[in-house]
Structures are given as C-alpha cells and as structure tokens.
Amino acid sequence: MKKSLISLALLLAPALACAQSTLISNIKGYTLQDDKLLTFNAIEFTDDKITRLYQSGDQLPDLSDRQTSHINGQGKTLLPGLIDAHGHVLGYGLSLLRADLTNTASEQDAAKRVLDYGKQNSDLTWLQGRGWNQVQWPGKTFPGAASLDKYFPDRPVWLRRIDGHAGWANSKAMALAGITKDTVSPPGGEIIRDSRGNASGVFIDNAMTLIESKIPPLTLEEQKAILLKSMNALAGVGLTSVHDAGISVTNLKAYQALSREQKMPIRVNAMLDVTDKQWQDTLRQGPVRDKNDFLKMDSVKVVADGALGSRGAALIEDYSDKHGHKGLLLFSDKALLKVMKTAMDAGFQVNTHAIGDDANKRVLDNYQQLLTTEKKRALRHRIEHAQVLRLADIPRFEQLGVIASMQATHATSDKNMAGDRLGKDRIAGAYAWQKLLKTGAVLAAGSDFPIESPNPFYGLHASITRQDQHNLPQGGWFAGEKMSRLQAFKSFSLDAAYAGHQEQLLGSLAPGKKADFILTDQDIFTVKAQDIWKTRVLATWVDGKRVYQRKEQ
Incomplete structure (x- = not known):
C-alpha cells in the first residue's frame, strides 16, 4: 500500500502542474448514467471539464502525445466527487479549533x-x-x-x-x-x-x-481562515461539494471574499439563515453564483423544531420517556408560514429543518398551501432531516416534489435513544429511508457535520447496513430501511446535486460535466458492506485541479 501511494504521488505532482488535458488510466471507475451504474477504466479531462470516459474495449489516446498528460491510477477506484447535502462548514472548522x-x-x-x-x-x-x-x-x-x-x-x-x-x-x-x-x-x-x-x-x-449573544463575534478574516481550514479538511474525506445549512450574512461575505481570491478548494451551496437580521435585504439582492460554480446561494434555511436527543423535536403526542412534554416549535404557525412564503416569493428554495412528526406535518402542510404554481414547485424545496414522520405523511414528499434531505449516521447514532423517545409505534416512521424511496421521493444524503463526522463513507456504510462501525446491531437496526449500494451512492452524488439544482454540472461523470472526482483505496461496490466505512481517499480533484492528496503511510 505504501509503495503504491508513493508512486501515485510521484506521478500526480508533475502531471497536474503543467498539462491542459489529462488522462487517468488503469482505474476502476464508477458513475451513474440513467439511474444505472456505469463502469469505465480511464477518464480524460481538459481544464475544468470531463472530455471522455473510456470503457472496456475502447482504445486509449496515444500517450506519446505531449498535449495529454498521463496518470497511472494503479488500479484504484475512481468515483464522482461526493456531495454532502447538509453540513455546517464554519461549525466544523470551529470544532477543529475548540x-x-x-x-x-x-x-x-x-x-x-x-x-x-x-x-x-x-x-x-x-x-x-x-x-x-x-x-x-x-x-x-x-x-x-x-x-x-x-x-x-x-x-x-x-x-x-x-x-x-x-x-x-x-x-x-x-x-x-x-x-x-x-x-x-x-x-x-x-x-x-x-x-x-x-x-x-x-x-x-x-x-x-x-x-x-454575549460571546464576541468572529471577524470576517477569522471566518475566512476557519472556512478555509474546514474546506481543506472536507476535501480530504472525499467531499467536493457541500450544502452549508444555515449561514449568516457575514459568513456569506467571507465565502464571497474567498471566491474572489480563488481560494475555495471545494464547492459550497449555501443556505441563508432566516434568523439573520439582514436575511430579507440579502434576498432582495438576488441569488449568488460565482463564475466557476464554487459558490452559490439561492436557498434559505428555516428551523422549525429542535432535536430528538435534547427532547426539542416537536412531537404530536408526548415523548414516550417524558410525560407531558412534546418538544419545541421554534416559530408560531403564522410566523413559520410567513417566513417560508417570503423566501418563495423572492424565488429562493426553502430548506426547512424538521425532526419531530409534528414539525414535519406542519412544514408539509405549509408547502402544500404555498406551492400554488409550477414555478414555486420547481424550486425543489426540502425538509432537512425528515427524521420522524407519520406514515401518512411519507407519500406527501413525492406528491409535493419536496426533497428529503436526510443523514444516515443520525440513525446509527440515535438507535440506542430513539426507541425510548418515540415508543414502538412512532419508530416505524423514523429514519424511514426505504419507505420514502419506494414512494418515489428524492433522498439527498449528508452528515450534518460537525454533529456527525463529515466522512461520506461513514454515511454510505450506515445507509447500506443500518449498523454502527462495530457492526451492531446484528442484521441492522430496522433492517427493512436499508438502502442498496446503488441507492446510497446516488443519495451522496447525483440526488444530492439535484437537491442543489446542480445535476447538470455535478454528481456524475460525463463529457461536459465538471471534473470533480476522487480516487479511493478500495472499491465500495465490491468490498464487504461492513468495511465500507474504512475507505480512504487517496486524492481529490475539483474543477480539474488536485486539491488533496493523501500522504504516504
């Protein structure tokens, strides 16, 4: 392993420094095409765009052509850059410092x-x-x-x-x-x-x-430094794009400064937090999108309730382990509807945090009331977490065109607590990935870092096994909700891109799409499911540039 990493490193450095067109061959490549897994053994890209995938039997270009740089992938696995549809970039950077x-x-x-x-x-x-x-x-x-x-x-x-x-x-x-x-x-x-x-x-x-409110706020320069530290760390686990779930206006300005300075190593799809005092003024200025698609902001983040672990998630009936307590709604019904309508009317996607079944029902009710035109529906509104659902509400996601933005490792982290909080009846609609997928709903995967690790292979493992990293419980927690490997892969790639209106640019590898991809040390489609979380990223490319390379060990 050490020898192959060293040889790969020697090949990568000069190749990426001087050439416009690059061919990476001798790889086990995977991508999605028409909802099916496409395999290839070489990929060619020029500048920031993919130009061709080479499948078995295709003749590779003449490697003596000096216009094309060549990298031998050493038989490693190449995947589209993975996308985390719900994380907190500044929060993760701070977690590395606190x-x-x-x-x-x-x-x-x-x-x-x-x-x-x-x-x-x-x-x-x-x-x-x-x-x-x-x-x-x-x-x-x-x-x-x-x-x-x-x-x-x-x-x-x-x-x-x-x-x-x-x-x-x-x-x-x-x-x-x-x-x-x-x-x-x-x-x-x-x-x-x-x-x-x-x-x-x-x-x-x-x-x-x-x-x-009594803690001194970070300065713009402090935020820039923390965001950069965070994004570089995220590239190291194979993320080439993240949806930053709830940023302040100052946070947005820090991103814009990094974008102007061309310092962003990965892509960020930012959601403006509606608790920021300047959020409506910012919406009036219209969506943000930089020229290289490293930064976009055309959505808002609304938080309807709290979390299950702190008994803040809003439930219809009492918590099973706390009589007389139903959780917390962070907005009145009138205020929640007004905030969502204001954002939609401005042409922004609305991404609403809802964990408890009461919060999810109220948010779905609001979407149903507000989605009166195809133009508003086309904004692809989302529910972030969608953790505890009434069975009757599950089909409403597909019916309303609302995306379920869910985090697989929440289930494996919460499995020892969720049953106590919810009881045996409500748990049937909790972390219900397969029930949602069977209705035709789009499920965009993430981690909610820094609450969970940002490592997407932890999320893929949890999605496929419904187990923690000790392979417990045996057979998986409510195993009927397991995803197939293809479903899990799609949730972290093409469906996550779709949730951010970027499926034409990101999420899969095809000619004309962005050259965002990763090289890994094992094949997630053939390795034992219990070992998927052990996958290590060897190198990460964004926009055709290598932004991370694993040091030899």
Whole structure:
C-alpha cells in the first residue's frame, strides 16, 4: 500500500502542474448514467471539464502525445466527487479549533477535557466546545454548571451539545449573560432548572441565544481562515461539494471574499439563515453564483423544531420517556408560514429543518398551501432531516416534489435513544429511508457535520447496513430501511446535486460535466458492506485541479 501511494504521488505532482488535458488510466471507475451504474477504466479531462470516459474495449489516446498528460491510477477506484447535502462548514472548522467533547464517558470526563483544553489555550477569554451527549453518560441526565465551576470559577465556558440544539454553561457565563432565577425562557427555548428553580446551566434551542449573544463575534478574516481550514479538511474525506445549512450574512461575505481570491478548494451551496437580521435585504439582492460554480446561494434555511436527543423535536403526542412534554416549535404557525412564503416569493428554495412528526406535518402542510404554481414547485424545496414522520405523511414528499434531505449516521447514532423517545409505534416512521424511496421521493444524503463526522463513507456504510462501525446491531437496526449500494451512492452524488439544482454540472461523470472526482483505496461496490466505512481517499480533484492528496503511510 505504501509503495503504491508513493508512486501515485510521484506521478500526480508533475502531471497536474503543467498539462491542459489529462488522462487517468488503469482505474476502476464508477458513475451513474440513467439511474444505472456505469463502469469505465480511464477518464480524460481538459481544464475544468470531463472530455471522455473510456470503457472496456475502447482504445486509449496515444500517450506519446505531449498535449495529454498521463496518470497511472494503479488500479484504484475512481468515483464522482461526493456531495454532502447538509453540513455546517464554519461549525466544523470551529470544532477543529475548540474543545472536542465527543465520546466523553461522563459529565466529569467532559469537564476535565475542557480543563485540558483551557490549559492549552490560556489566551482565550471564552472557552468553547462541542460534542457532549448526556445519553452516553451514566444516568443519562443533563449536566450542570457546578462541574464546570470547579475548574473555571472566573472564566466563562460554553459547550454545545453534539446536535447543536442545547448548550452547557458555567456560572460565570450565566452571570455575564445576566441569567437569574427570574429569567424567563424565550419562545421556542427552554432554560433547564434545578429543584430550587435556578438555571442549571443547560439551555435548549432558542434559549441558547441568551448566552451566545454575549460571546464576541468572529471577524470576517477569522471566518475566512476557519472556512478555509474546514474546506481543506472536507476535501480530504472525499467531499467536493457541500450544502452549508444555515449561514449568516457575514459568513456569506467571507465565502464571497474567498471566491474572489480563488481560494475555495471545494464547492459550497449555501443556505441563508432566516434568523439573520439582514436575511430579507440579502434576498432582495438576488441569488449568488460565482463564475466557476464554487459558490452559490439561492436557498434559505428555516428551523422549525429542535432535536430528538435534547427532547426539542416537536412531537404530536408526548415523548414516550417524558410525560407531558412534546418538544419545541421554534416559530408560531403564522410566523413559520410567513417566513417560508417570503423566501418563495423572492424565488429562493426553502430548506426547512424538521425532526419531530409534528414539525414535519406542519412544514408539509405549509408547502402544500404555498406551492400554488409550477414555478414555486420547481424550486425543489426540502425538509432537512425528515427524521420522524407519520406514515401518512411519507407519500406527501413525492406528491409535493419536496426533497428529503436526510443523514444516515443520525440513525446509527440515535438507535440506542430513539426507541425510548418515540415508543414502538412512532419508530416505524423514523429514519424511514426505504419507505420514502419506494414512494418515489428524492433522498439527498449528508452528515450534518460537525454533529456527525463529515466522512461520506461513514454515511454510505450506515445507509447500506443500518449498523454502527462495530457492526451492531446484528442484521441492522430496522433492517427493512436499508438502502442498496446503488441507492446510497446516488443519495451522496447525483440526488444530492439535484437537491442543489446542480445535476447538470455535478454528481456524475460525463463529457461536459465538471471534473470533480476522487480516487479511493478500495472499491465500495465490491468490498464487504461492513468495511465500507474504512475507505480512504487517496486524492481529490475539483474543477480539474488536485486539491488533496493523501500522504504516504
């Protein structure tokens, strides 16, 4: 393996530096054509466009022609660049720079990890982190400020839950935010309180802004640096395009600056967050699209409810493990309809976060009311997550032309919690990939990074096996919802491109389409399904340029 990587590296460097046309041969190539898998053994591209695929029996061009550079693919697998239809690029970049609390064993373990991070970052006023999950801890209860106060009595700490829908603060952070016993939970949010009615330190959904509004915002230059770090890391796992699910106007300006400077290593399809104070003014300026299709913004992100793990997902009936609690709706019915209509009327695609069955029903009802013309329907509106659905609502996606933007690794991460939250009846409509596909709905795959790993091969593995990386549960969790390899591949490629109105440019390899592709160390169509997640990316090309190459190991 080491020898082949070194030889591949030696071939790649000079070839990509000097030639307009490039031929990569000796590969196991796969792409989609007419919903079927097409295989090829060589690919030719000129500048940013593919010019030809060579199949078995086709004669390759004369390799002595100096106008064509040649790369020997060493028999490796070549795939279209994969697309994550729902991630958070700035959030992922920040996660690479902040305390990582994923897979902590307890509240105390998480607090000690922040302590270590604080010692290494003594110049930071606010200590921030992400990734804690109380469901993985003994007792499965929310943490409190006291465990952080022990180490940080005078330094504010703010730690987001793994799903981003709850935050954990210490007493110093709450004091800076002016939180007292009398502070009222805002609409669409909840301040978790102790037995005496005091704020415990955990804030859910809209209540998080009480703390976060006191944290100094990032500058434009800081955002640019973080976005660049994030995009380079994403290229390294085989992503050539991502749909950034909810950006601020400042975030958009940072992207536009990187685009003008021609520094973007991968493509970004950005959704403008409707909670930004300038969102409507920005919509009036019209969609954004740069000349090389590295950046586009012609959609908005709306969040209808919270997340299942923090019991913020809006359910029609009570949570099975919390009587009297149905979750949180982040907008009133009237306000939600108005926001969606405003965006549609401006000609923007509406991508609405909905996790609970109540939120999904309300969003589908709104789409049904608003999609009164073919022009509005053609905008390809989406539901982000579509996690818990009434069985009666599943056919409505295809009927309304609404795309289900779902994340496979949410199912394998949530499998030990979702049954407790939903009970045996509602779980039948949860993470229901095959039920949706059988109705003809389009399913665009993603990861929701940094909540989950951005590695698309983790998502492909979860889609195909319904198992975690320990191959559990045996046979797969609700195995009837497994996808075939072809369905899973399409959800991370052509259907993800379709969800962003880019299927004519991206998502498959064909003459005239963008030269976005990846070389991998194993064949995802022949390797054992349980090993798909182990796939490693050897090199990534975007717009005909190599933007990542794995270092030999």
